[in-house]
Structure formats: C-alpha cells, structure tokens
Amino acid sequence: MDKDSAGLGHRGCDHVFFIGFLGAGKTTVARNLGNMFHRSFVDVDRMVERELHESVARIFETRGEAAFRRAETRSLESLRSRQSLLVSCGGGIVEGPDNARIMHEMGSIVYLDGTLEDSLRQIRRPEKRPDLGDLEHARALYAHRRPLYEEAADYRVSISGKTFEQVAYDVAGLLWERGLL
Template sequence: MAEGTLEDPSVPDRVEKRGRDHIFFVGFHGAGKSTLARNLGGMFNRRYVDTDRLVERRAGMSVAMIFESQGEARFREFETAALASLRVERSLLVSCGGGIVETPRNITLMREMGYCVYLDGDLDDSLRQIRRSDTRPDLVSESHAARLLERRRPLYRRAADYVVDIRGKSFTEVSYAVAELLLERGLL
C-alpha cells in the first residue's frame, strides 16, 4: 500500500464496476478536488469535469442561487442528475461537490461508474483555501463548517476506494501522490 493512502476495507459489498473508468474526487470544501482533477487531466490527457459546474449549466444559475431560490434538497436532485449523466461518458476525472456524499444514491452511482478518491484534510486547511465563502452556501460559519465536516467525514470514507491524506501537502505534492496511487493500480 502506498504511503498516505489506504484502501478502505470497511466498505461493504462493493458494486461491480460496469465498464466505466471514471475517477471521482471527494472531500470537504477547499480540499483541492477541482485543482487535482485539472492537474491530472493535463498530466494524463484525460477530460475532467466538476459536478457543481455541471449543475450550474443545467440549472442556468449558480449553486448559491439554487440554494437560495430552490433550497438544498432541489440542489441535491440536480447534483444526482448531473452525476447520473456521466454514465454515457468514459475515462473522466470528476471533481465532486463537498456534499455529494450526502445522498446515498450518489455513492452508489460513483461505485458503479468508477473509483472514488477521498482527499482527507483538516478544517483549517480547507478554510484557508476557500477564497469566496459566498459561493459556498452550506458554509455559514466556522463552527457550522466544523460540524458539517464531522458529519460528512464518515460518508467520504464510506464512498472512498482510496483515501489520501492531504494535510500539509501542496497541490503539486497531492497531484503526484494521487497520480502514483492511480498508476500503481492501473487506473490512469
């Protein structure tokens, strides 16, 4: 097993992959999922997508506007539809919104379509990376963010095929560590 990573043996009865080879990146806000997907896409000539951007295109408004005008439940419906739409694609690197694991169906979809990498970090690291909190409608305050991370951490672990500890690492270091992990397992 590569240093800084682990396969999560606690995930029960994995769904057999059905010919898709997407790599999904999950983790809390500011973990660097989009940067990682973009970096790996450039390194390995693979397309990358961001589920929040897919939702925004489909809804014709920002994530913050969806939360404000239609509520989080409606946003989660859009998110699941965007994720399901990736079934017709191949070999994507997918940056997932921080709350994608809140919907059990999304975890099932990711398992069916590929493999999931959880970028595990601390709240302080995440908050330092978030440049505009107004674009993150589920981050009300630092204490709220701490509770949200605490609630989501076991969901990220349950979804994950691999966990990468990103604490104290630069985006470049994380990119190379994840690339090495995925190459060793024949996933890139």
C-alpha cells in the same frame, strides 16, 4: 482489501471521482491530473450550474439544497455514457443517498482527506460556498460528512501540509499503481 477486490467494483465506465470537504482541492487536482495525463475532467457543481442556469449559491438561495442535490444526482447519472473522466464532486456529494452507489457503479472514488483547517485555509471565496456557513456550522458539517467520505472512498489521499501540486502527484502515483490512469 479495497472495495474493487471485494467484488464491489465498477462495470462499464472507468471514471475517477474526487470527494472531500469544501476546499480540499478536488477541482484543482482533477484539472491537474487531466492536464498531466491528457484525460478529460468535469466538475459536477459546474454541470449543475449549467443545467439550472444559476450559480450554486443562487440555487441554494432560490431553490434550496434539496433541489441542488437532485440536480447533482442527475449530473452524476449523465456521466454513464462517457468514459475515462476525472470527476470533481462538490463537498456535499455524499449527502445524496444514492450518489456513492452511482459513483461506484461507474468507477473509483478518491477521498482527498484533510482537517477542517486544511480545507478552510484553501477557501478563497466563502460566499460561493452556501453550505459552509459560519465556523461553528462548518465544524458540524465537517464532523457529519467525514464518516460519509470515509465510507464512500475506495482510496484516501492526505492533503495535510501539502500543495495542490503535491497532492496531484500523490494521487497520480496511487492511480497509476492501480492501473486507473
């Protein structure tokens, strides 16, 4: 039984939120689906950058992760007045104590699930990923976040061994079947 049929579904908004580890392809999948289905997509990290007038890496460096996480939650809250968005969330969105609840109130959450290696293979500019750190830190972060993603997710789509295009088609099929696209 998915969370929607268990009575935990959203009211009002009908957004689809994409969560997963760094490099899982959340932004690419949201953009591809937006183009395929003529739906608007937004990237929460870009929203935070616009609000704070700095890159994510710079925000982490100058203001700290806590300030970034607060801005991230404000960005999520700002989506309440909009409809039918495809929302790419940063890899750490599940770190915010209220973020999963906020997303569930506004829509459905799709977890792009893969191994740490799947994600690391996709990261082209690790310097833009301030919470990634070295390989040991990345392993610990992945182990910490994976159960948070699983708990938050309404749906899970595997990214292992697939191109972003294949993942987008898999997600599109799932969302279409559920009446979410």
